[in-house]
Amino acid sequence: MTDWEAKAAAKRAQRDALLPKDTLLPSAPTDLDVSSVPATSGILSARELEITGTPSITALLDALKARTYSAEEVVSAFCRRAAIAHQLTNCLTEIFFDRALAHARDLDAEYARTGRPRGPLHGLPVSLKEQIAVRGVERSFGFVGWLGRVPESDAAITTLLVEAGAVPYCITNVAQHLGFGAAVNNVFGETCNPHNRNLTPGGSSGGEGALIALRGSVLGVGSDIGGSVRIPAGFSGLYSLRPSYQRFPYEGTCNSQEGQESLRSVLGPMAATVDGLRLAFKAVIDGRPWRLDPVVLRMPWSEERYRLAEHGGGERLVFGMMSDDGFVRAAPPYARALADVKAALETAGHTVVPWKAYDAERGYALFGEVWMADGHKDLYDTLALSGEPRVGPLGSGPETLLEDEVTITKYWEIQYRKQRFLKEQLDHWNRTAEHTGTGRPVDAIICPVSATPPQTLRGRQYYGYTAWCNLADLPSAVIPVTRVNPAKDLKVTRDDYYNWLDKELWEMYDPEVYKNGPIGVQIIGQKDEDEAVIRMAEIVDAALKASKSC
The missing domain is CATH 3.90.1300.10 (Amidase signature (AS) domain)
Known part of the structure; x- marks a missing residue:
């Protein structure tokens, strides 16, 4: 085993050790179509299946605002379903479920104290593509040579989602250098399509697509590289939006190390239901992203x-x-x-x-x-x-x-x-x-x-x-x-x-x-x-x- 192979194997082992033990599948499924496994595995409770199987993102947000569900139990349900999705498709790169649950508990306490939800995405778990900076969470873009790099601050898109009440909880797999329509790299390996595991879920946001397709997330953020390509979320059977280049924010920092910020990307929402495109885009635009990202146009949401x-x-x-x-x-x-x-x-x-x-x-x-x-x-x-x-x-x-x-x-x-x-x-x-x-x-x-x-x-x-x-x-x-x-x-x-x-x-x-x-x-x-x-x-x-x- 080469030095780079050993480093990649150690990173994968570190990631997989963070999967909740009570979500581990007893054996690896052999079926090509594993789309029904999260619901039939017996791991998720009826309440968790109800939450993660919500008919629309709007309905889930309404239930959070009505306190039918607490933010903590919604985040917990999606964390557990994401863990199952990962075992089926290899879609996750970074797992920070405990941190997300603490964030959700804070939101519940704030709501109880003030009587007001944090924002339009209050309590909604969101997954993020590997390139998007989350403070304190390692970000390698799938390169072995970039392992160990940890952002000291959030990317603009992360900040805006959190301000809108969303709760980041995991990071998803990507194509090496974000440059082709699949999700495979030397650190995390290859993500497959849950509807047919001999096929790609698309890319470069393929991990995001596979996760949402299995309802391990209902809303995430993927990307195109400016001037480059993507094979979009239609390959995972979900909804996605590629915004105009200067409408959606990206910029963040990563402890000033060169290379990590060399790619300016067109980020866009990916969602399990079509209403997620409007909800996410409007929430971010209403957050005035031009105050955080110098490239974004001062162009508010236009009704x-x-x-x-x-x-x-x-x-x-x-x-x-x-x-x-x-x-x-x-x-x-x-x-x-x-x-x-x-x-x-x-x-x-x-x-x-x-x-x-x-x-x-x-x-x-x-x-x-x-x-x-x-x-x-x-x-x-x-x-x-x-x-x-x-x-x-x-x-x-x-x-x-x-x-x-x-x-x-x-x-x-x-x-x-x-x-x-x-x-x-x-x-x-x-x-x-x-x-x-x-x-x-x-x-x-x-x-x-x-x-x-x-x-x-x-x-x-x-x-x-x-x-x-x-x-x-x-x-x-x-x-x-x-x-x-x-x-x-x-x-x-x-x-x-x-x-x-x-x-x-x-x-x-x-x-x-x-x-x-x-x-x-x-x-x-x-x-x-x-x-x-x-x-x-x-x-x-x-x-x-x-x-x-x-």
């Missing part, structure tokens, strides 16, 4: 945007729908999911029109040039601290580019081409006003979250369906729609392909391999339309639920 004032008040919306970006076609399950969404929206009185991607091949190449401008020098310098190797799935970077560090002059030339492309893309969107019949462009775009269902562990990845949102800084929300069904999502033979990647990903699809993998869609708005995107996600989700109840 006007949320009520869709620029989109006909939400009546008779026009959605552009894309099932194929013209560079890599999405796998068969997405065609069924999009058809279900289209039918549900039309039944609800909205209009769905085809959307043609604007030069996806060129956009994907530009995205790669921005993402890999440093040739991953930061990554390799960090790996050298411990001697650990690089890990990740096939295709964890745009395959057309070599990892060469570009000059400053070349980088600004890339940025110039990027801005020209984004203007052309914006014009392409705005020209749809000529055909919608409403006098305005399509209100939002609906498309797959990836070209494939949740990939096999270390399987080939394509980021194009989300990368264009990162490149153009477009807010997007992900909602779950269905699961891969081998009887319905048959493999389809094609005679022609756009390129080698399109061919490889299409032929890789096997409905039995991907069985039960969650399939979600994105709702994408124009820049800084975060509140509008949240509302449109609620509308799409409600339409889907209404159609399924008929």
Whole structure:
């Protein structure tokens, strides 16, 4: 065993020793689908199952404010369910349950004394992605060379959530250097998808996705790296929001050690129920994040945007729908999911029109040039601290580019081409006003979250369906729609392909391999339309639920 392997093993042992002994499973389940295990294991009481199985985050917050549940018993229930989720998927990196319970007891005492809840998230347990600083809790980003680094203060997002009454209690696993659509690194290993443990839960916030999917959390915070990628929470069958770059805070400190703050990320909420997106985003924005993070715009929550004032008040919306970006076609399950969404929206009185991607091949190449401008020098310098190797799935970077560090002059030339492309893309969107019949462009775009269902562990990845949102800084929300069904999502033979990647990903699809993998869609708005995107996600989700109840 190498030195770095020994350090990683010791860290994992230290983490696992913090799991409550009465939550340990008697044996490791062998089923691929373990989504029902927390509820059927016999470990959680009826009261704990009631709390963690709440039908909505709003209902749970109402119960906390009505004192139907105390903050302590809610936090305890989620800590115990998180411990079970971790044993099933390897989703946690840091555990501080005792500290969270003490925090919850303080909230209960304060509520009893003042008669007022702390804030809009009073008593709600929240989980956080590994990159987010929590004072006194080790933060390594999944690098062996960064083990032992402990933040001396909270990140801005942590501060704002705590001020709103939330209770952080655990940290979740990530992709090495936060740079691909899975959650695997040399310190904590690989997180799997609870619906099919041969598949990834997505990433780089994969630990967060797996935890929420098993209801070990109902609200968490994940991220995109600015200018980089994510395969979002739709891969775990839950809801997520990617805000515009300067709307949601990040910055924190970590005892002044270099490297820990080199990544500026776009953080966003991930939730078990759709109302969590609005509750979390609004609570953070109402906390005036610009007073803590110098990058965040002084842009308060806009009820006007949320009520869709620029989109006909939400009546008779026009959605552009894309099932194929013209560079890599999405796998068969997405065609069924999009058809279900289209039918549900039309039944609800909205209009769905085809959307043609604007030069996806060129956009994907530009995205790669921005993402890999440093040739991953930061990554390799960090790996050298411990001697650990690089890990990740096939295709964890745009395959057309070599990892060469570009000059400053070349980088600004890339940025110039990027801005020209984004203007052309914006014009392409705005020209749809000529055909919608409403006098305005399509209100939002609906498309797959990836070209494939949740990939096999270390399987080939394509980021194009989300990368264009990162490149153009477009807010997007992900909602779950269905699961891969081998009887319905048959493999389809094609005679022609756009390129080698399109061919490889299409032929890789096997409905039995991907069985039960969650399939979600994105709702994408124009820049800084975060509140509008949240509302449109609620509308799409409600339409889907209404159609399924008929």
